[in-house]
Each structure stands twice: as structure tokens, then as C-alpha cells.
Amino acid sequence: MPTLSIDGTEIEVAEGTTVLRACEQAGVEIPRFCFHERLSIAGNCRMCLVEQVGVPKPLASCAMPVTDGMQILTRSERVQAAREGVMEFLLVNHPLDCPICDQGGECDLQDQALYYGRVRSRYREAKRAVTDKDFGPLVKTVMTRCIHCTRCVRFMDEVAGVPELGTMGRGEDMEIVAALDGCLHSELSGNVVDLCPVGALTSKPYAFAARPWELSHTESVDVLDAAGSAIRIDSRDGRVLRVLPRVNEEINEEWIGDRSRYAIDGLAVRRLDRPWLREGGAFRPVTWEAALAAVATALQAAAPERTAALMGDLPGLEGMTALADLMRARGVASVDCRQDGGAFGPGEPASWRFNAGIAGIDRADALLLIGTNPRREAPVINARFRKRWRAAGIPVARAGPVTDLTYPVTELGAAPQVLAELAEGSHPFADVLERARYPLIVVGSGALARPDGGVVLGLARRLADTVGAAGPVWNGFSVLQRSAARAGGLELGIVPADGGLDAGGMLAAARAGGLDFVYLLGADEVDPDAFRDTFTVYQGHHADRGARYADVVLPGAAYTEQAATYVNTEGRPQQARPAHPPPGDARPDWKILVALARELGSPLPYESLDGLRSRIAAAVPHLAHIDQLPPPAPLAPFGDPDGALDAAPFEEMVPDYYRTCPISRASATMAACARAVADA
Amino acid sequence: MSGGAELFPGPDRDAAEEILGRYPTAHRQSAVLPLLDLAQRRHGGWLPPAVVDAVGDYLGMPSMRVRELVTFYSMFHDRPVGRYLVQVCRTTPCWLRGSDEVLAGAREELGIAPGETTPDGRFTLVEVECLGACADAPVVQINDDYHERLDGERMRAWLRDRRRAEDD
Numbered sequence: 001m002p003t004l005s006i007d008g009t010e011i012e013v014a015e016g017t018t019v020l021r022a023c024e025q026a027g028v029e030i031p032r033f034c035f036h037e038r039l040s041i042a043g044n045c046r047m048c049l050v051e052q053v054g055v056p057k058p059l060a061s062c063a064m065p066v067t068d069g070m071q072i073l074t075r076s077e078r079v080q081a082a083r084e085g086v087m088e089f090l091l092v093n094h095p096l097d098c099p100i101c102d103q104g105g106e107c108d109l110q111d112q113a114l115y116y117g118r119v120r121s122r123y124r125e126a127k128r129a130v131t132d133k134d135f136g137p138l139v140k141t142v143m144t145r146c147i148h149c150t151r152c153v154r155f156m157d158e159v160a161g162v163p164e165l166g167t168m169g170r171g172e173d174m175e176i177v178a179a180l181d182g183c184l185h186s187e188l189s190g191n192v193v194d195l196c197p198v199g200a201l202t203s204k205p206y207a208f209a210a211r212p213w214e215l216s217h218t219e220s221v222d223v224l225d226a227a228g229s230a231i232r233i234d235s236r237d238g239r240v241l242r243v244l245p246r247v248n249e250e251i252n253e254e255w256i257g258d259r260s261r262y263a264i265d266g267l268a269v270r271r272l273d274r275p276w277l278r279e280g281g282a283f284r285p286v287t288w289e290a291a292l293a294a295v296a297t298a299l300q301a302a303a304p305e306r307t308a309a310l311m312g313d314l315p316g317l318e319g320m321t322a323l324a325d326l327m328r329a330r331g332v333a334s335v336d337c338r339q340d341g342g343a344f345g346p347g348e349p350a351s352w353r354f355n356a357g358i359a360g361i362d363r364a365d366a367l368l369l370i371g372t373n374p375r376r377e378a379p380v381i382n383a384r385f386r387k388r389w390r391a392a393g394i395p396v397a398r399a400g401p402v403t404d405l406t407y408p409v410t411e412l413g414a415a416p417q418v419l420a421e422l423a424e425g426s427h428p429f430a431d432v433l434e435r436a437r438y439p440l441i442v443v444g445s446g447a448l449a450r451p452d453g454g455v456v457l458g459l460a461r462r463l464a465d466t467v468g469a470a471g472p473v474w475n476g477f478s479v480l481q482r483s484a485a486r487a488g489g490l491e492l493g494i495v496p497a498d499g500g501l502d503a504g505g506m507l508a509a510a511r512a513g514g515l516d517f518v519y520l521l522g523a524d525e526v527d528p529d530a531f532r533d534t535f536t537v538y539q540g541h542h543a544d545r546g547a548r549y550a551d552v553v554l555p556g557a558a559y560t561e562q563a564a565t566y567v568n569t570e571g572r573p574q575q576a577r578p579a580h581p582p583p584g585d586a587r588p589d590w591k592i593l594v595a596l597a598r599e600l601g602s603p604l605p606y607e608s609l610d611g612l613r614s615r616i617a618a619a620v621p622h623l624a625h626i627d628q629l630p631p632p633a634p635l636a637p638f639g640d641p642d643g644a645l646d647a648a649p650f651e652e653m654v655p656d657y658y659r660t661c662p663i664s665r666a667s668a669t670m671a672a673c674a675r676a677v678a679d680a
Numbered sequence: 681m682s683g684g685a686e687l688f689p690g691p692d693r694d695a696a697e698e699i700l701g702r703y704p705t706a707h708r709q710s711a712v713l714p715l716l717d718l719a720q721r722r723h724g725g726w727l728p729p730a731v732v733d734a735v736g737d738y739l740g741m742p743s744m745r746v747r748e749l750v751t752f753y754s755m756f757h758d759r760p761v762g763r764y765l766v767q768v769c770r771t772t773p774c775w776l777r778g779s780d781e782v783l784a785g786a787r788e789e790l791g792i793a794p795g796e797t798t799p800d801g802r803f804t805l806v807e808v809e810c811l812g813a814c815a816d817a818p819v820v821q822i823n824d825d826y827h828e829r830l831d832g833e834r835m836r837a838w839l840r841d842r843r844r845a846e847d848d
Contacts, residue, residue, distance in 0.1 A: 163742035168751040179744050 004070035019061035019072055020048050028074050031083065031112045033197045034149035035062035038253065039158060045149050047112065049082040050074050058082040087116040090147050093128045103199030105212040109147065130175055136183030137672035138190050138262055139201050146200035148174055152192040159255065161386045161406025162186040183676035187379035187657055190261040194244065205262055205669045206242045218579040219246060221566055222260040223314055223484035223559045224661060227378045228568025229256045233560050233579040240264045240560050240579055250359045257379035258673065259657065259664055266667030270543045272555040273584025288585065295552050296599040298535045302517035308334035308506045312522030312546065313483030313661055316564025316576065317492060317623065318612050319589025320485065323521050324494045325604055326597050333500030337489025339523045341504045342445055343453030344490055345638035351457060352490045353571040355475040356440050357629060361388050364476065366436035368429065369398040370419065370460055371447025375405050376654035377482050397429045400650040414649035416456060423462040423641065433467035440476040441469050445486065446653030452646040458639025470635050481569040482653065488567035491620055510534045520546045524662050539592060542662035555586035558663065562588035563609060565623065571630040573623045687734040692722055708739045712749060716756055725765065726757040754808060762797045762804035764842065767821040770807045773814035778831060782818050783807065785832030789839045802846065
């Protein structure tokens with residue numbers, strides 16, 4: 001381990017450490033533009049210059065490996081002069097348009113100019129101007145501001161795996177261009193906005209919306225897919241203006257998908273902000289009292305066996321628990337959290353969790369994808385698969401439709417029968433998995449929502465045994481959920497009790513006139529037409545599919561407006577925090593249900609959020625361990641491996657990445673993205 | 681990776697294979713510059729976008745990475761050039777030895793400005809930085825050949841002779 005001195009302080013660092021990293025370890029900050037921890041080293045901005053004693057020229061510390069006995073100076077006059085020189089060159093062509101630049105106030109160049117900029121410019125010649133590029137509906141370009149750090153190019157190439165950005169020309173003529181005008185074909189493209197150290201790439205939907213110092217920051221968790229990425233919600237005056245990723249090494253590192261970042265304009269439109277009651281075919285706004293009374297009357301009139309409750313993709317644990325408690329107290333057996341009909345083994349947590357953990361992907365040495373397109377179902381998880389492939393070149397195979405996942409895939413075809421061969425061990429890829437030390441088998445939630453989902457689940461589980469993927473040290477059997485609510489509902493055990501109907505049963509019964517009352521908690525991905533003749537209560541935040549045929553609409557809060565706990569696909573509980581109160585008369589989900597229970601004359605055993613959370617913790621203790629992975633699930637067999645597989649091939653479950661939920665369907669930005677992708 | 685049959689037909693196929701053979705098989709991409717050069721010679725001295733993409737396919741490289749190289753190196757041309765590419769060096773030694781006159785001679789004789797191509801598509805005139813032959817300045821590179829110790833009149837004479845030779 002080499003030892004070096006930094007500004008006179010001795011420090012020992014690992015072999016291969018760069019001088020910049022060593023300085024960071026010594027607590028010395030080094031300015032930089034092109035260097036980024038998660039991208040390859042470019043060494044082209046020269047801002048990180050330091051002095052090495054005895055060496056005539058300053059060093060670019062980001063690219064210089066440490067050698068034993070180095071004496072590094074970071075605060076000498078020469079270093080200051082060198083960095084001032086670099087800054088002066090960077091500002092030769094950079095416009096001084098900070099007052100009209102969206103990066104202002106959070107700009108690396110602006111910040112570092114404070115320490116290394118000259119008071120007056122000596123430059124008298126003409127500045128160059130660069131034509132702006134069309135990067136699509138999400139990324140706004142002002143290319144004259146570009147300082148050619150190439151972070152965006154390296155991100156698209158290395159992390160996103162969509163090499164659509166590049167540098168054309170050189171020297172003064174160098175420009176960043178996209179392969180095609182109109183859009184970047186990546187679900188992670190918004191991250192280039194965060195990476196851009198200047199105002200060349202900014203957020204198009206957020207253009208001129210706010211200054212960073214006007215915003216309130218709320219640390220929360222994303223619910224637009226099931227990864228549970230860490231986000232920061234920036235809001236002002238009761239409106240979410242932007243969502244940025246936070247660092248969470250165990251989940252999203254520091255990226256988020258474009259839907260998670262940009263669907264937020266959907267939070268401001270099509271909102272249910274007051275209770276509605278259907279009378280004679282038309283909705284009439286009513287008071288909360290009238291709405292709750294109407295629900296209570298209908299619920300009391302319905303027999304428990306002709307009553308059902310269905311949860312959607314976005315509610316948190318609190319709302320789902322309150323609804324399940326309310327229904328069970330009335331003896332209702334037909335309560336289900338699986339609106340898509342997934343065949344997750346009730347009582348078998350390993351059958352719905354991503355057991356290997358998202359960080360566990362970094363250890364996997366063979367990967368099998370079954371009926372899933374992770375690029376669209378969870379882009380940050382797909383980026384992790386790609387990262388692993390780049391680091392170790394692991395073999396990846398897929399049973400499912402062919403799509404570009406950004407890494408090489410051995411296609412096993414979309415016919416599910418290949419699963420049976422794999423589970424028997426007669427398929428060549430079963431040998432690959434068996435030889436691997438950390439085989440990872442990822443089953444898509446869509447593959448489990450097929451009519452033969454139980455068979456798919458059972459065969460995948462058997463395959464895990466066949467190849468030794470499911471053991472006490474490493475459990476590579478992993479389910480990739482698509483919706484933020486599903487794993488939580490399953491952890492809470494919100495599945496039909498004995499004799500109860502599951503989601504498919506509810507729809508069939510309703511169509512046949514066998515249901516009198518159904519309560520939809522944010523359930524929008526089912527055919528609402530089925531409930532035409534059933535008294536339907538829709539509780540949720542958007543006037544989407546679920547509210548269409550409702551008899552009573554109860555306005556709930558979206559994930560940015562209420563305190564709620566979400567369990568991600570790993571089974572990890574995390575808390576969403578309200579950035580502002582819900583609009584109008586809308587209320588947090590659990591409060592609505594507590595009020596309804598009171599109206600029914602049988603109050604729930606809790607009246608506060610803390611009380612409700614205690615109730616959840618008592619029922620499922622690990623759900624109280626916020627941000628922690630759950631204890632490993634037992635390795636019992638589950639599913640129905642001996643059943644018959646359907647002939648139907650595995651299908652793409654997310655045909656339109658940009659519109660998958662009531663929020664994203666209400667978003668004009670997401671609609672523009674879908675159009676741009678379709679046109680390109 | 682395509683076989684390159686359309687990109688490098690006939691004997692060029694062997695040339696392309698020979699170039700690839702100079703590099704380790706795990707690093708096919710190392711051959712990109714000589715292959716671009718070969719492709720440019722076979723496509724009228726410039727690289728149409730489809731050819732650039734084909735070279736990328738041939739080597740298993742994203743076409744964006746190949747486009748970057750084509751625009752970075754001044755020896756590659758992403759727009760058509762004349763049959764004779766006249767590159768006048770204007771860096772200090774050539775300039776001190778009279779490159780301005782050489783350029784003026786070429787302009788007058790060809791009737792075009794630097795960066796332009798004659799209407800008949802025969803000559804393209806450009807200014808370039810140091811060609812590395814300062815001892816014999818001023819220098820002009822025409823296609824693969826250096827023309828040294830020039831002046832305005834010798835430049836004109838050469839271009840005139842070329843044109844006549846072609847017309848005959």
C-alpha cells in the first residue's frame with residue numbers, strides 16, 4: 001500500500017488509487033468537471049490540477065495513480081495559478097448568461113469560478129456559438145454553454161448502454177451531438193441533466209420554473225416502479241416542480257428512470273380533489289360526510305360474501321392495511337392486493353421478493369431472465385445488470401420476447417416450454433447456471449400473472465434447486481415486481497381468505513352479477529367496465545380508469561402528498577414523505593378509511609399514523625425496520641411445477657415505458673416522450 | 681458484425697482481412713483507423729454516413745464512436761472532396777516562407793476559396809496545419825504526395841498542367 005503526503009499530511013491508500021481519490025480520503029476537496037466517480041476517467045477538463053514536489057508540470061489528479069512517497073500540494077500558489085488558468089480557458093467560450101441559465105445556483109462552473117475565476121476577463125476576441133441540439137422532450141440543450149467534459153457521452157455509453165451521444169469535430173469546433181434528433185432512446189436519459197456540470201443540458205419540463213434556492217426539499221422514495229429508488233422531491237407553493245435522485249448504493253446508486261423523474265407534471269392534472277357521488281349517471285360533488293355516508297350505507301347493505309376490495313399499484317402499506325382491516329372486520333374474504341393476478345405463493349415471501357437483493361447483482365456470475373424486460377420494468381436495475389456485465393462479462397440468457405437490454409443476451413425464445421427443460425437440467429443454459437457460484441434467476445411479475453403463472457413460478461423455483469441457486473448463503477431466485485405496492489401488499493398478507501375471490505375472481509363475479517359492492521384502492525389496471533353493475537367505490541388520486549364507473553369517488557393523496565411506507569421488490573420497507581398537503585379536499589389514504597370505519601360504527605383500532613404503524617409492526621415486524629432488507633425468506637418449494645404450461649409465449653409487459661400508472665398517464669411530458677419514441 | 685462483403689468487395693476483402701490480422705482478435709476495434717482509410721480510398725476519397733456505419737458494424741463498434749473518429753481526424757472527410765485534394769500548409773514555417781502566395785496562386789488558378797470544390801468536382805482546396813515537412817517549406821499536400829519549396833507560380837503551373845493532362 002503506497003504512502004504519500006498531501007499538503008504535508010501522510011496518508012496510506014490502496015494500490016491503484018488516483019491522486020484525486022487519495023486527496024478525497026485525506027479530506028481535501030479537488031475541483032473537477034469531467035471526473036465522475038461512476039464514469040470512466042476522461043482527464044480532459046484539467047480543473048483537478050495539483051502539484052507534485054519535484055515535478056515541473058502540474059498533474060491532472062483524476063487520472064494520475066498514486067506512487068509511494070509522492071508529495072502532493074493542493075493549495076500552493078502554483079496550483080492556484082494553474083487552476084485559474086484552466087478556468088480562464090474554460091470561460092473563453094462559455095457565455096456569461098448565468099442570470100438566464102437554469103443551472104444558476106447549482107452550477108459547478110459558477111461555484112468554482114468563485115474560487116478560481118478572475119475578476120475581469122482578459123479575453124477580447126469573439127466567443128464561439130454552437131447550434132442547440134434536439135435531445136427530445138426531456139433534455140434541453142444550450143450547447144454554447146458546453147465545456148466538453150463528455151460526462152453525458154460517457155454516461156450514455158457506459159451506464160445507459162445507448163451510445164447515442166458523441167463528440168463531433170475537435171478543438172474549437174468540437175460539439176456534442178445525438179445520433180438522431182428528437183429523442184434519446186434510453187429510459188435513463190434524464191440523468192445526463194444531473195451529470196452536466198454547467199447549463200448545457202438542463203431539464204426541459206423544468207425550464208425557467210424555479211431557482212434552486214426557492215425550493216423545499218423532501219427526501220422520499222420513488223413509486224413509479226418497484227425498485228424503490230431514493231429521490232428528492234423539490235416543491236414550491238404546493239406543487240412538485242422536480243424530482244431528483246438521491247444516492248442509495250443498495251438500490252439506484254445515483255440514477256433514476258425518466259418516468260420517475262419526469263412524470264410529475266401528471267400530479268397536477270386530472271386530480272380527484274373532492275368527493276364525488278354518481279347520481280343518475282352523472283357525478284355530483286358532495287361533502288365528505290355525504291360521500292362516506294353513501295359508502296357506509298351501500299357497504300352495510302351488501303352481504304360480506306358479495307363484497308370485495310382490490311388494491312392497485314400505488315397505495316402504501318398504511319392505506320392497504322386500513323382497507324384490509326376494515327373489510328376483514330366485516331367478514332369480507334375477497335380482499336386482494338394483486339390486481340394483475342400474479343401467482344405469488346401466499347405466505348411464501350421468497351416467491352415475491354428479489355431475494356438476491358439489488359446490490360446482490362454485483363456478485364451474480366450468470367443471469368437468467370424469465371418473462372421480463374428489466375429495461376422497461378426497472379431501468380435502474382437493468383443498469384445494474386449492465387454494470388455487472390461490463391465488469392465481469394457474465395453470461396445472460398432470456399426466455400421472453402427479444403428486445404435490446406443494452407448487454408448481450410442469449411435468446412432462449414419466448415415459448416415458456418423452455419422453462420421445463422431448464423428446470424429438468426436438460427437445457428445447456430442450466431449448465432451455465434449450475435457452474436456459476438452466484439447464479440441469478442430473475443422472474444418477471446408479468447410471467448407470474450399469466451393463467452399458468454403458478455406453473456411458471458414452480459418451474460423457476462425448481463430450476464433454482466436444480467442449479468443450486470437457492471441456498472442459505474445466496475438465494476438467486478428473484479422476482480422483479482413492476483408496481484410499488486405489490487410486494488408490500490404481499491408482505492402484509494393481503495390475499496383472499498378462505499372462500500374469497502382473487503382479482504380475476506372478482507372481475508368474473510362482478511360481470512356475472514355476483515358482487516354487490518367493490519372497493520378499489522387505487523386499482524386502475526383492471527377493466528372497470530366489469531364493475532358497471534356493482535356498487536363501486538374508487539379511492540385514489542387520479543380520474544383514471546378506476547374512477548370511470550365508480551358510484552362514489554373518494555379523493556386520496558398521491559405519493560408526494562402523504563406519509564406512506566412502500567416495500568420495494570427486494571422486500572425492503574422505505575418511507576415516502578409528503579412534500580406538500582394533497583390538493584383540495586383530498587386526504588391521506590389511511591385517514592379516509594379510518595373515517596369510513598367510524599361512519600360504519602365499527603372504528604379501526606387506531607386513530608393515528610403511529611397507531612397504524614404499530615399495528616403493521618405487530619403483524620409483520622420486519623416492516624418496521626425502515627430501509628433494511630428483510631430477513632432471508634425460508635426456502636420452501638412453492639408454485640405448481642408439475643402443472644401444464646400454456647402454449648402462449650411470454651409477452652412484453654410494458655409496451656409503453658412512459659405510461660404505466662395514473663400519474664404517468666396524466667403527464668403531458670410522458671405523452672410527449674411516447675410520441676417522440678414512436679416517431680423516431 | 682457483418683462480413684464486410686458489401687463494404688470491402690473483391691480484393692479489398694483481403695486488404696481488410698490483412699489489416700485486421702495486425703491486431704489481436706479480441707481487439708478488432710483497433711483496426712478502425714486503417715479500415716476507415718481503406719474505405720475512404722474506395723469511396724471516392726470521402727466517407728458517406730452509410731460507409732461509416734458499415735465500418736462500425738464490421739468491427740462491432742457503435743456507429744457514434746466511428747463518427748467521432750471521422751470528424752476528429754482531418755484526414756477523413758465526411759463530405760465529398762475533389763479528385764485532387766489540395767492541402768496548403770499555413771503553419772508558421774510555411775507561412776514565413778510564403779504559404780500566402782502559394783494559397784493565392786491556387787485560389788486564382790482554381791477560382792475557388794479554401795474549403796470549396798471546383799464545379800467540375802476535380803479539385804478541392806483546403807488550408808491545413810503543419811504537415812511536418814518544414815525543412816522544405818512552403819509545403820502543399822495533394823492526395824498522398826508532398827509538393828515542396830513551392831511558390832505561387834509553381835503552384836499554378838502544377839494545377840494548370842494537371843487540368844490540361846486530364847482534359848486531353
